[in-house]
Amino acid sequence: MSELLSPEEITELKRQIAAVHEPRELIVEVLQAVQKQNGWVSDAGIELAAELLGLSPLQVDEVATFYDKIYRSPVGSKVIHVCDSICCWTRGAEMVYGHLQQALDIAPGETTSDGIFTLLPTCCLGACGNAPSMRIGDRLYSSLTIERIDAILDEERQEALK
Amino acid sequence: MSQLLFKNRRPDHTVLLDEYRQNGGYQGLEKALREMQPAQIRDEVKASGLRGRGGAGFSTGLKWSFFPFDAEGDKYLVCNGDEMEPGTFKDRQLLEADPHQLVEGMALSAYALNINTGYIFLRYAYNQCYTNLLQAIADAKQAGLLGRNILGSEFSFELHVHRSAGRYICGEETALLNGLEGKRPNPRSKPPFPAIKGLFAKPTVLNNIETLANIPHIINGGAQWFSDLALTEEGAGTKLYGLAGHLNNPGCVELPMGITLGELVEEHGGGVWLGRKFKACLPGGASTPYLTADHFDVAMDYNPLEAVKTRLGTGGLVVFDDQTCMVAATLNLMRFFARESCGWCTPCRDGLPMVCWVLEKIESGQGTVDDVTMLKELLGHINGRSFCALALGAMGPVDGLLRLFEEEVLDHVKKGRCPLQKS
Numbered sequence: 001m002s003e004l005l006s007p008e009e010i011t012e013l014k015r016q017i018a019a020v021h022e023p024r025e026l027i028v029e030v031l032q033a034v035q036k037q038n039g040w041v042s043d044a045g046i047e048l049a050a051e052l053l054g055l056s057p058l059q060v061d062e063v064a065t066f067y068d069k070i071y072r073s074p075v076g077s078k079v080i081h082v083c084d085s086i087c088c089w090t091r092g093a094e095m096v097y098g099h100l101q102q103a104l105d106i107a108p109g110e111t112t113s114d115g116i117f118t119l120l121p122t123c124c125l126g127a128c129g130n131a132p133s134m135r136i137g138d139r140l141y142s143s144l145t146i147e148r149i150d151a152i153l154d155e156e157r158q159e160a161l162k
Numbered sequence: 163m164s165q166l167l168f169k170n171r172r173p174d175h176t177v178l179l180d181e182y183r184q185n186g187g188y189q190g191l192e193k194a195l196r197e198m199q200p201a202q203i204r205d206e207v208k209a210s211g212l213r214g215r216g217g218a219g220f221s222t223g224l225k226w227s228f229f230p231f232d233a234e235g236d237k238y239l240v241c242n243g244d245e246m247e248p249g250t251f252k253d254r255q256l257l258e259a260d261p262h263q264l265v266e267g268m269a270l271s272a273y274a275l276n277i278n279t280g281y282i283f284l285r286y287a288y289n290q291c292y293t294n295l296l297q298a299i300a301d302a303k304q305a306g307l308l309g310r311n312i313l314g315s316e317f318s319f320e321l322h323v324h325r326s327a328g329r330y331i332c333g334e335e336t337a338l339l340n341g342l343e344g345k346r347p348n349p350r351s352k353p354p355f356p357a358i359k360g361l362f363a364k365p366t367v368l369n370n371i372e373t374l375a376n377i378p379h380i381i382n383g384g385a386q387w388f389s390d391l392a393l394t395e396e397g398a399g400t401k402l403y404g405l406a407g408h409l410n411n412p413g414c415v416e417l418p419m420g421i422t423l424g425e426l427v428e429e430h431g432g433g434v435w436l437g438r439k440f441k442a443c444l445p446g447g448a449s450t451p452y453l454t455a456d457h458f459d460v461a462m463d464y465n466p467l468e469a470v471k472t473r474l475g476t477g478g479l480v481v482f483d484d485q486t487c488m489v490a491a492t493l494n495l496m497r498f499f500a501r502e503s504c505g506w507c508t509p510c511r512d513g514l515p516m517v518c519w520v521l522e523k524i525e526s527g528q529g530t531v532d533d534v535t536m537l538k539e540l541l542g543h544i545n546g547r548s549f550c551a552l553a554l555g556a557m558g559p560v561d562g563l564l565r566l567f568e569e570e571v572l573d574h575v576k577k578g579r580c581p582l583q584k585s
Contacts, residue, residue, distance in 0.1 A: 021362060024344030028327050053344075062346045066504075067327030069286050085248035086448055087406040087480055089494045123330060123498055124248040124448075125287050128406040128478065129413045138289055 002048045004034055013052055023053045027063050031070050040071040068122065076111040076118040077160050081135040084121045087128035096132045096144050097121070103153060116160045117153075164391050166379045166400055167372065168416040171259035176294050179301040182262040188307055190378035191266050194273055195315045198381075200231070203274035207377065209385035211398030215252075216242055216333070216370030217447065217475045218551075219464045228357040230365050231276040238366040239272045239280040240342065240356075241374055244326060244333040246285055248448040248498060249478030252402035253371040255414040257291035261298040265321065267374035269308060270381060272319045275367055280321045282371075283338050286328040295323050330502035334550050335368045337504065348506045349550035372402055394420035397463040404447075404478035405431040408438065408486070420466070424458030426479060438483040442566070446475025448495050449555030451562030452488070472562065487582040488567040489574055492559045493521040499556030507549035514556055516540060524571060527579035534571055538564060 002010070013030055017023045030052055034045040041049075041064055043057075049064075050057045064070045071079070082097050097108075100119055104112050111118040127133040130142035134149075136156050141148075170177045170185055182188070194203055208223025231237070241264065245253045257264065268280045284292055299321050302308040310318045324342055331337045334349050339361050341347035360366025376399060380388045389398045397419040403426060405412045410432030417430065427433065427440060434440050442452045445462065451472040453460065460466050467474045482491055500514035520537050523529045541560055544553050563571065573581045 022343065025324075025342065027344035028325065032325075032327065063344065066346050067286075067329055069328040084494075085498050086444070086491065086494050087249055089491075090407040090480070090482065090486070122328075123502055124246055124250075126245060126251045126254045126285065128249050128251045128404060128480070131406060131412070135287065140287070140289075 002044070004038055004042075004045055004048050006037075009033060009037070010052070017052060024055055024059070027053060027055075027060060028067070028070075031060070031064055035071060039077065040074050068120075074111075076116050078116055078136050078156055079118045079120060081120050081122035081125070083123070083125045083127070083131070083133045083135075085124040085128075087124075088132040091131040092144070093132045095146070096134060096149065099146050099149055100134075100153075103150065116157055164400060164418070165416050166391075167256055167263060167375055167402060168259065171255070176258060176290075177260045177262065179262060179298070179305060182260065186382065187262055187378075188266055190381035191270050191273075191307065192313060194270055194381055195313050195317060200274045200276060203270065203381060204231075206385045207274070207380055210380045210388040211385075211392075211396070212373065212376055212380065212388070213398065213464055214370055215372035215376070215401070215476070217247065217449070217473075219474060222369065222373055225357070225369075226271075226275060226367060228355070229275055229367050230358070231274075233365055236279065236362065236364045237275070237277045238361040238364060239268060239275065239277045240338070240361060240366055240368045241268060241280065241282040241371055242333065242335060242338055242368050243282050243284040243288075243291075243371045244330075244338060245288075245371070245476075246328075246330045246333055246502075247476055247478065248495070249406055249444055249480040250404055250447045250476040251406075252404050252414050252477060254288055254291060256371060256375060256402065257288065257294055261291070261294040262302065263375040263378060264295070264371055265298050265302050265308065267377040268321060269302075269312065269319050270377045271367070271369065271374055273312075273317050277367070278318055278320065280319060281342060281361070282321070282323045283332070283342055284323055284325050285332070286326050292323065292325060299323070329504070330498075331504040331550075331552060334552060337550070338368070339366065348504050349552075351549075392419035392463065394461050394463045394466065396465055397461070401462070401474075401477050403430070403462065404476070405481075406478065407443070407481035408435050408483040409433070409481050410435050420461040420463040422458060423453060423460050423462055423479075426462060427458070427481060431479070431481065434481065434483050436483070438485060440481065441484045441486055442482045442488060442491075442562075444478070444480040444559065446473050447478040448480070448498060449473075449558045450475040451558045452566055453562075454566055471565065473558070485582060487525070487580050488563055488570055489521060489525045490580065490582075492563045493518065493525055495559045496521060496556065499552065503552060503556075507553075509544045509548040510550075510553035510556075513540060513544040513548075514553060517544070517557075517560060524574045525580055527574060527577070529575050531572070531575055534564075534568075534575065537571075 133142040336350035337347040
């Protein structure tokens with residue numbers, strides 16, 4: 001059916017889709033599955049999701065483009081979401097964002113030349129009591145300082161290069 | 163002080179089924195299924211005075227009373243677990259510590275409302291909460307506390323978890339329903355309200371995580387006991403208050419409803435950091451108008467806060483020290499709301515970026531008195547003219563800025579720079 005997902009993954013998604021009230025209820029799950037395997041959701045990913053869910057590609061794309069954690073453009077292997085909301089702002093979010101841009105030598109929205117990190121702003125990570133915070137992939141990092149950010153980037157980079 | 167929701171909370175620990183039951187968990191559900199009729203539970207919740215903890219503060223019992231619980235066919239209970247308002251992280255703390263409270267609360271509420279299917283709509287960022295909920299639901303099902311014929315009764319309830327992919331508007335109840343159905347999560351036109359036509363066009367009740375987690379405690383302790391926990395006469399229960407911003411001890415605490423702002427800041431928040439002075443705060447999350455130190459005696463409860471032109475919202479307190487520029491703080495908030503507007507209606511889609519533009523101009527020292535006047539006009543143009551409450555909430559801090567800090571705003575204009583900027 002597609003090279004974007006394995007036959008086993010497609011079978012599992014079809015099983016889940018068959019079990020819910022309406023297939024499109026699982027639109028985010030299907031898009032996340034495509035993204036997990038491929039890093040982002042290409043037009044082919046949209047078409048695959050549409051086929052699985054019995055929707056038109058347009059119906060899938062209007063949802064995919066709404067959520068900021070579904071990527072419709074290629075991203076690095078690790079996406080850094082920096083919280084720039086009010087609690088993080090009070091405790092140094094601008095410093096965090098500025099330092100990340102400098103350390104990675106990229107502007108917001110860009111990906112490092114080695115393809116590892118993409119830097120994006122995000123709205124509130126729900127970690128207001130431990131601000132400032134950022135999220136890399138599924139990992140949440142809080143109480144950030146310059147030193148801690150550098151150490152985190154090193155660890156994440158090493159993991160990506162393994 | 164009574165701890166209900168955080169009674170079992172310990173650092174880096176999640177309460178699993180056995181521990182929850184050892185500490186009295188699921189006794190409320192057992193009591194309800196063995197001794198109480200659904201109407202008795204509804205009456206008890208109404209009498210308790212519980213008001214929705216998601217931000218709007220509407221009476222839970224009254225909301226339930228609009229629901230056609232005797233109607234035939236599918237009906238749904240939906241938990242709003244989107245929690246994406248800056249300053250608000252209480253539901254995360256609750257689910258990371260003690261997730262069975264929500265599961266029991268939903269089962270109890272579903273029994274009271276004659277509902278057999280529930281959904282928890284959870285925000286994308288809450289990985290640990292998601293894991294905890296899946297385990298809690300599986301364990302409860304295994305123990306006969308969810309699923310078919312709960313505890314040998316006639317009542318059956320299936321509970322599902324839906325993960326979002328990150329947008330603030332999903333906290334708006336009708337946008338949430340669209341998101342849950344797999345549609346673009348724009349808000350829906352009301353009426354019809356979800357109680358009549360909600361998820362999959364069927365009658366639906368939506369409540370916040372904290373609201374639902376309170377239900378077992380109300381059934382266990384009784385309406386009067388719950389109501390008496392509050393320090394205010396008209397208040398009820400305890401509240402999870404988030405403490406963030408320029409405080410020595412940020413975090414999340416459970417305290418009686420109605421504790422004063424001053425006590426919350428000074429005693430529980432440890433006072434303002436770096437030895438600085440308190441300048442202002444958002445009392446209940448990013449969409450609530452500011453308060454100042456003049457309001458330290460105000461009770462953190464719905465009505466007393468409305469009396470001083472702000473809202474309890476989600477109880478997420480964000481404190482600003484005396485070195486904070488309130489124009490810059492408001493600009494940060496407005497950028498959040500402008501970015502998170504779903505774009506469905508003009509006042510929100512175009513109005514909020516316009517407010518940002520004016521605030522940027524003032525903060526950079528390029529603003530004029532006319533810009534301040536324009537800000538006031540925008541307040542009038544946007545408030546009450548948008549499709550949902552996002553824009554209304556967004557303008558809360560602007561309203562507070564113009565009421566409480568107009569001189570500071572005008573000082574930017576007079577000096578041609580931010581007066582708090584370090585030169």
